[in-house]
Amino acid sequence: MMQEHKETERIIFKPVFKIIILILISFVVLGALAIMLYGPKETQVALEEGSPEAIENGIHLRTGLIDAPDLQAVITNCTTCHSSQLIIQNRMGEEQWNATIRWMQKTQGLWPLGDNQKVIVDYLVKNYPPLKKGRRPALTNIEWYNLDE
Structure with missing residues (x-):
């Protein structure tokens, strides 16, 4: 009787197990297709180009x-060693960019850039120059007063 019960369980569970596996595989395949077709725009742009x-x-x-x-x-x-945000926030002229590169070579292990240094500095100066508007000027001609305690 025990043998018959086990055989019945096998007959029932084998097809059910196959159906469950088939459903799981379908979800994975459909999910991958959905990501490819309706994924983020950046991914679509990269794939198109x-x-x-x-x-x-x-x-x-x-x-x-x-x-x-x-x-x-x-x-x-540049982005091999640090974030591009460091470049974007540090707006400098040609002399300052070259000084920064020399400092990185001397203290941070930056390799010799050779002819690439001029190419890189030209890109940075053109696209990330110093901002014309800096900090506000120091306050002058201020009439100070004492606060009462």
Whole structure:
């Protein structure tokens, strides 16, 4: 009797198990198709252009850097060690960028850039120059008064 019960269980559970596996595989396949067809716009742009380095509205999506000639040299040499946000927030002129590169070479282990240094600095000066508006001027001609205790 015990043998018959086990055989009945096998007969019932085997098809049920197959159906469950088939449903799980269907969910995985359909989910992958949905992501490919309706995924984030950046992914679609990258696939359409044939490159994982998509540009949208003149901005390199992965780094946030401005799309301009020699962008790839900056990505290759600069974002290897630090975030592109460090570049974007540090707006400098040619002399300051070159001094910063020398400092990174002397203290941070940056390799010699050779001819790429001029290419990189030109990109940075053109696209991330110093802002014309800086801090407010120091206050002058202030008439100070004492606060009563």
